[in-house]
Amino acid sequence: METQELHRGRLIDHVHLVVADLDASRRFYTALFDVLDIPIGGSGESYFWVDELFVSTADSDAAAGRLTGRHHLAFQARDEAMVQAFHRAGLAAGGTDNGAPGLRPYHPGYYAAFLLDPDGNNIEAVYHGPATRSAASVHISF
Known part of the structure; x- marks a missing residue:
């Protein structure tokens, strides 16, 4: 998967989470995206990104000095086994x-x-079943 590919026409261009403990978040999201077969796009001292998800510290240039608060992100899985592996x-x-x-x-x-x-x-992983599966996307609830 190309990690810096531009996707025009999507509803969501990117999501930015500002976190308190970047190392803990990096471990957590790296484990999840390994299971979902999505590579880490890149990282720096105060951030990392995966596809259209950007995660940083409050001190990063991209943040406004504040944590973002609670969000709901749902990532699509290929099947039920992938959802189970995501959870584990x-x-x-x-x-x-x-x-x-x-x-x-x-x-x-x-x-x-x-x-x-x-x-x-x-953070959710969802498989919509074989009959209703749609294009991959990120679902966000506030």
Whole structure:
């Protein structure tokens, strides 16, 4: 996967999370994205990025000196096994369980798992089932 590829026409261009402990967040997100087969795009002393997700410290040039607060990010998985692996990897990398892998009532076939990252963001992996699978995207709830 090209890590600096420009994707025009997407609803979301990028998401920026400002975190309290960059090392803890880097461990957590690296573990998750290894399972989701998405490479780390790059990093520096005060930031790292993965696809359209940018994570930094409050001291980074990109931040306004404040943490971003709690968000919900949902990443699409290829299948139920990937959702399960996402959950296991996130727990092992310092995440907190916020909903074990399983079917959810949002629509038939919605299989998801939820974790809280080191800053309390609700991070989800979802597989929509073979009949309703759509293009890969990031879902954000505020």
